[in-house]
Amino acid sequence: MSDHRPDHRPDRHHRYRRYVALGDSQTEGVGDGDDTTGLRGWADRLAERLAAANPGLGYANLAVRGRLAGQIHARQLAPALELRPDLATVVAGMNDLIRPGFDADRVAGHLEAMFAALTAAGARVATLTFPDVSRITPLARPLAPRVAVLNARIRAAARRHGVLVAETHGHPVVADPRLWSADRLHASPLGHQRIADAVAHALAVPGADDSWTAPLPPVRPHGPLDATVTELRWAATFLGPWVGRRLRGRSSGDLRTAKRPELLPVTG
Structure with missing residues (x-):
């Protein structure tokens, strides 16, 4: 791990005017706030950081929870291109991955099509x-x-398309329960902040570094009985309802639309 010094290389600093986020529940911000007070999420947090270095930045978030990669490709790519972003984030595939009929090649094909279209448009x-x-x-x-x-x-x-990758896989801190909400499917507010910092680091945003990989302070480990009880409670509270929705052909994103479909100034 590096010494966490910010990357100040001016040749790597890009200026942005229009940032558009495509994706599912993580990009929408589920786990960071709620539907009553409003969702924040890593993309909002990243936009706030980008706006500090890019005054006047416009930001749109087209993500909708529950969407599969093919649905994101079909429903979000065209609106994203219409907004003419100079920066776009594309995160999709987790909802596909947890379904029985997962096909990595099909999911990757949808991702690559979005990468190709957005980079070809200059983003x-x-x-x-x-x-x-x-x-x-x-x-x-x-x-x-x-x-x-x-x-x-x-x-x-x-x-193949010159897309930047924030490598969240492989860092031990990513599995820390404190970075995850109670359902273990969505990041907690702290987890969303770490994701935002990871993407900012990949983008070489001024002041960004790899401190997002640092471990959290240690806590007392749970005993075997506590761990078993926790697993059973999680299965009853979150896994059961999720399976029920799948069996009924329903999604958490049914009847939902993007929370921020237009480019708007970043506040906060």
């Missing part, structure tokens, strides 16, 4: 790799190989 594009979900919840251990395959496809597609 600088950033994405991220996914964490090893088996380290976040033991019940997700069978998904670990899928994460590895999808991350490899993301990296390859990004290389």
Whole structure:
């Protein structure tokens, strides 16, 4: 790990006027705020940081929870291109990954199509790799190989189109429970901040560094009984309802639209 000094190389500092975020619930901001008070999320946090270095920045967030990669491609790419972004973030695939019919090539194909269209339109594009979900919840251990395959496809597609990748996979802190909300599917406010910092680091935003990879202060570990009770409670509270929605063909994003479909000034 580096000494966390900010990257001050002026040749790497890009100026942005229009930032557009595409994605699902993480980019929408689920886990950081709520639907009553409003969601913030890593993309909002990144936009605030970008606006500090780019006065007058316009920011749009087209993300909607529950969307699969193909739905994001079909429903968000065209509106994003109409906004003529000079910066775009594209994060998709986790909702595909946790479904039985997961196809890494199909998901990567949708991501690559979005990378290609946005970069061809002149946007600088950033994405991220996914964490090893088996380290976040033991019940997700069978998904670990899928994460590895999808991350490899993301990296390859990004290389082909000059897309920047925030490598969240592999850093031990990413599995810290304090970075995740109670459902273990969405980042907590602290987790969203770490994601924003990771993307800012990949973009070489002034003042950004790799301190987002630093571990949190240690806490007393849970005993085996506590861990078992926690797993059972999580399964009953979050996993059960999620499976129920899948069986009924429903999504958490049904009837929802983007929270910020137009470019607006960044406040906060």
